Amino acid sequence: MKQPFEWDNYSDQPYQLKDRGFKKKMRKKELFSLFKTILIALIVIPFSLLAMPFVRRKKIISSTFFSLGVDFTREPQATQDMLDELEVEHILVRFKLWEMHTLKNLQTFLKNNSNKKITLKILQDAEHIKDSKLLEKDLNEVFTATHNEVALFEIGSTINRAKWGFFSVNQYLKFYKTAYTLKKKKFSNIKLIGSGVIDFEYHYSAHTLFNLCKCKYDGVSALLYVDRRGAPENTQMGFTLLDKIALLSTMIWLSPKTTQELHITETNWPLSGTKPYAPTSEHECVSHKEYANFMLRYYLLAFASQQVDSVSWHQLIAPGYGLVDSREGIQKREAYSTYMYMLHTLKNAQFLRLDIKRDYYILQCLVNNQLLQIHWSLKPTTLRNEDFFTVYDKNGQKVEHELLKIGASPLYIFIANAQ
Structure with missing residues (x-):
């Protein structure tokens, strides 16, 4: 990423934008889109709340419901060994558009895991958001290299956080449409999912699902974190995790823009005592025991909703929030065993x-x-x-x-x- 966007290798996310003048300028340019977001949400969300009781559950394929996020560049041999040990059948792999030089390594990793369902999350930077021709060129290269192994391409991530490069839904829709147009022209068999809204901020989700953009999704992705509320059963504005899932599922059901698939492509809890690797402050961090308990209960609640097609835990190896700590060699945390037993027990559950x-x-x-x-x-x-x-x-x-x-x-x- 280029200035003012910088990547934090400790927490695997961009640094907070410190240039307030830049943020103010960019948001001012996107005022019309922000106004549309508010207007659409005021119409869509109340209607969706009324429709929630009428949305039926789906038949969820349990073997691919339990997904695991992996970084193909981090401890590649250890990562492969643990994926084989876990016998996970669905993985989510991040790819950074500003690191196109890693594409061959990505190809190798995907081919080594071709027996699994693979979601490829394509991360954006400011340059690719701004330059549609560059975006099309690099997406074309990524799709060409990986489409035989990848089941789902998630286009963009965390679109409602300025540090990730987007300042409005309109900006994201333009970004997504580039991928969608490329699919229609050259890659008709691939599946694209979006819109990558993080947290319980469904006014952004509403705008991504109800708009005049000439594009559609093959499923909807959400980064449905609840870590700031503590336990997964805790409420936010009166909504439990099950309620949040039901509301988003209803919006998807009502939208003419997407098929009826919902994928939670990122969630976790930060671990206490792991600064600077933890992606939040110590206040939101939890113990290793709480982390394992919360992870399992999140999966159980999402599975019980029968409205979520997959949940991807973020992620296998990450000192601040992963199943495995890599600071002093590979150290499997308690949650690794919890994930393994959950997966082995429930991957064929009805x-x-x-x-x-x-x-x-x-x-x-x-x-x-x-x-x-x-x-x-x-x-x-x-x-x-x-x-x-x-x-x-x-x-x-x-x-x-x-x-x-x-x-x-x-x-x-x-x-x-x-x-």
């Missing part, structure tokens, strides 16, 4: 129902024709361990206590003789 009563959660599904209940509670309690229970903790360790402690760490309870 969802049945989610029951919530007084902050006590029970997700029920069938796994190989056996009933599995996953229990957790925001208010610690106990449950008798029955003779027909086989119980495992979040990391796959068998639990044989007479009284089961039900709390923040979910327990997997397999129930015998269920068909």
